[in-house]
Amino acid sequence: MIKGVDIGGTFVKVAYEDGKKKKFFIGDVKNSKRKLLERLKEIILDDKPSGVGIAVAGFISKDGTITRSPNLPVLDGVNPREIFKVPKIVVDNDVNMAGYCEWKLHNSGSEVLLAIILGTGLGSGLVINGEVFRGAGGSALELGHHIIEKGGRPCSCGRRxxxxAYCSSYGIVNIYRDLGGSASKDIEIIWKARSGDERALETIKIFKEYLLIGLANAVHILNPDTLVLGGGLIEGMKDFLYDIEGKLKSRVESLPASVLKVRFSVEKEFAGAVGALLYLRAVIRKEENRML
Ligand SMILES: [Zn+2]
Structure with a gap:
């Protein structure tokens, strides 16, 4: 039995081979390394799996070490391969795995698929002809930390x-606050905008402008044929993004625009866990073929 496990800041999501999916709360132990690892062991080792694909938000080196996870800093430096005694473990960035999932299940003909996931932070992943692009050290596609405003808003990474810093849950809350509004959660602003609140509507307009700037940069650099948008923030405001493909295409050169399709994530919050399961399966198959 193999499974995919997506370790997030508040929940662990698990995808099983039979198609079942489960969500476990870990928010109560996220600040204690010992307690968190104990909980993760229970979840990961349950059913004695022969293989586990693990997806984690953050920087993952090619040997599987979580070098820096802003959502779960107690896991910094941890290598799940050394801690969880499972015969086969692969570890990767959560958005890499979400991108792989969307490619494998919904766009396997895509040559260049770019996934952008907006929620607590902004993550991105690139799948080229079915292979996840990781860069030399494993940290490629940190598009969330490309600078779009010199000396702009403070970002969770410590830069500006x-x-x-604009296109994430905290980014949109900060844009709203700057306009004189008060909201603790992104969804409050979206609800207010739906009810016609002018400040909230202006916030969404500014947010969309920054979203389009970043997306146009990404399209000009990577020339994807498929751009998948997902994550809690995107899911919550799809009705405001109905025109995103047209708007984006009007801002980029005609050649990259001519091959580009934009769509929303199909697998939604389980994309990382399902992707980790599918990716592990592909790795195992490749190794079996090599042995034949
Ligand atoms: Zn940053």
Whole structure:
């Protein structure tokens, strides 16, 4: 039995081979390394799996070490392969795995698929002809930290003016606050905008402008044929993004625009866990073929 496990800041999502999916709350132990690892062991080792694909938000080196996870800093430096005694473990960035999932299940003809996931932060993943592009050290596609405003808003990474500082849950809350509004959650602003609140509507307009700037940069650099948008923030405001493909195409050169399709994530919040399961399966198959 193999499974895919997506370790997030508040929940662990698990995808099983038979198609079942489960969500476990870990928010109560996220600040204690010992307690968190104990809980993760229970979840991961349950059913004695022969293989586990693990997806984690953050920087993952090619040997599987979580070098920096802003959502779960107690896991910094941890290598799940050394901690969980399972015969086969692969570890990767959560958005890499979400991108792989969307490619494998919904766009396997795509040559260049770019996944952009907006929620607590802004993550991105690139799948080229079915292979996840990781860069030399494993940290490629940190588009959330490309600078779109010199000296701009503070970002969770400690820098200023990053795309994530505008296009994420906390980014949109900060835009709203700057306009004199008060909201603790992104969804409150979206509800207010739906009810016609002018400040909230202006916030969404500014947010969309930054979203389009970052997306146009990404399209000009990577020339994807498929751009998948997902994550809690995107899911919550799809009705405001109905025109995103047209708007984006009007801002980029005609050649990249001519091959580009934009769509929303199909697998939604389980994309990382399902992707990790599918990716693990592909790795195992490749190794079996090599042995034949
Ligand atoms: Zn940043």
């Amino acid at each position: 003016g990053c795309w994530e």
